[in-house]
Amino acid sequence: MLPRMASPTSGGEREKLVSKLPASLRQALKVRAAQLSTDLQDAVADGIQAWRSHPEPLPALDTAGAESFGTWLPEGLYDAFKLDCADRGVSYIQGLAQAVALWLEQNPAGDEPTLTRRMIVCNQKGGVGKTAVAAGLAQALAEDPHALSGRTSDSSALVPAVARLGLRVLLVDYDPQGHLSHQLGLKAIPAGAESLITHMINREQARTPLLDLTVVIDEERFGDRLRILPAAFDAFLLDSGLTMFRGPRHAALERALAPLEEHFDAIVIDSPPSLGLAMDAAIFYGRRRDGERPGSSGLVIPVEAEDTSAQAYGMLINQVASLTSDYDIEVEQLGLVVNKYDSRRGYIATSSLDKWKSIGTPPVLAVIGDLKEQREAVRVQRALLAYAPDSDQAHHMREIARRLT
Incomplete structure (x- = not known):
């Protein structure tokens, strides 16, 4: 008792x-x-x-x-x-x-203001699977719930309704390397052509609405709910362009994407592996806005179970701390994704995983093994959840989406 x-x-x-x-x-x-x-x-x-x-x-x-x-x-x-x-x-x-x-x-909440959720997938360390997590999360959010296989748990029956709906999702390839665009069979927008970068730093010169530059991911299980804004070669010069930008540099990405928000329930951004001004703008865009419920928007951080990933995470958190202090904003870390995990790598892998889990806040959203299906999907340039919907990696992406809704 x-x-x-x-x-x-x-x-x-x-x-x-x-x-x-x-x-x-x-x-x-x-x-x-x-x-x-x-x-x-x-x-x-x-x-x-x-x-x-x-x-x-x-x-x-x-x-x-x-x-x-x-x-x-x-x-x-x-x-x-x-x-x-x-x-x-x-x-x-x-x-x-x-x-x-x-x-x-x-006890439903009733009518409440709806804000487009903004999920910034980021880590300044390359090679941690950031692009795969961004793509998989966006696909899981947009996926038709009726298309889920028998392996999907019935536990969703009592989860809040938003977790059960195929959302309208925009996936933004904000990385100048353009891996996300390439993996989904798209070419980066060539230098000099209108792109996200134009709308960020030269909006007055833009003639094409940014929505018209987005492309539907043509897979039946997403309907027409999942779109991607391809990478732009001009993004390699974004940091230098922002240094000369006359407006508030930290708000440049928000200024560009704001007109698109009414068309989407969620925007997922695959960020560049850097700590520069472009990343500042992405973090600021993911801040918690007035009236927005906790846990709606913020950072999703892919990491690996090894020491250098922990060092990179510390650098990112220092950048976030500086921005929140400078602009008096709140930026939530929605969670960590331990990616490409392989316990056969021994003590460093297992002890690093334990350390990630011991942080508590942010929580570990999923531990994803270094499996073949993601690499195969990249080879054939298809979305993972369409290419291998019953794979462990696909189910982990749904787990991340479920924990974030």
Whole structure:
């Protein structure tokens, strides 16, 4: 029996519940409770009560990677909840996840302002699979949920609706090397032609709307929801162009992409492997805007399980800290993706993975092995989720998207 103690926000006797909850549910719970002006502890208690009285068994949820979660319950509710978990043959973690998901389903947020989500996939160290993660995340967000294979869990049944919808997604190849464009069978925009760079630093000279420069990724499972803005050769000169730009350099990318936002639910940016002015503009674009719910926009950081990747991560975080201080903004690290992981590489790989996981915030969104399907998809210049939709790598991309929605 847990010791009874007074809740810090209630005059009634309550008991402390300490369990685990998947990060995506914990974030959704926090946001929804704030939207409805409901105490978090009351939301969890109501969810548990609804779960206990639910007439039908609820689908099992994916609780892999669940992290510590604590709240306060009315006296006696935790003991009753544990007995019900035993009767239903589910763990306390599974029962709590189902209860929270049920509360989210029964307590919709109603009308709220919709802002295009901006996910900046970045790491100044090359070779960490940044392009593969950016492409895979965008594909997973845009994918038709009805196209998912039988391997996909039924746990989405109680996840907030946005996680189950094929979103309108723009994938931006912001890296002058143009690997993303090439991997999807597109050529970079030649030097001197209108491109994203024109709209960033010479918008007055642009004659073609930026939306007209985007290209649909023509795969059935994405419908017409996934588009890409190809790379531009002029991007190699972007940093020097920004040094002479008369406007606010840090806002140049936002100025260019703002007219496109009404056409997309999410914009995913494959950033250059640098810490220059172009990266400053990308980080600023991913900041949390006024009225935007936590966890909507920010940085997704691919890393590897080795020491130099940790050093590069430290440099990126220092750059973020400088920008947030200089411009008084909030930039969220949405999560890390440990990419190309191979435990056969021994102690350095396994211990580095442990260190990434021990950070806690930002969380590790997925650990992706060094598998063949991504390389094969690049060879045939197709989207991974269309080329190998049932591969482990494809399912990991869906896992990342699910944790970010």
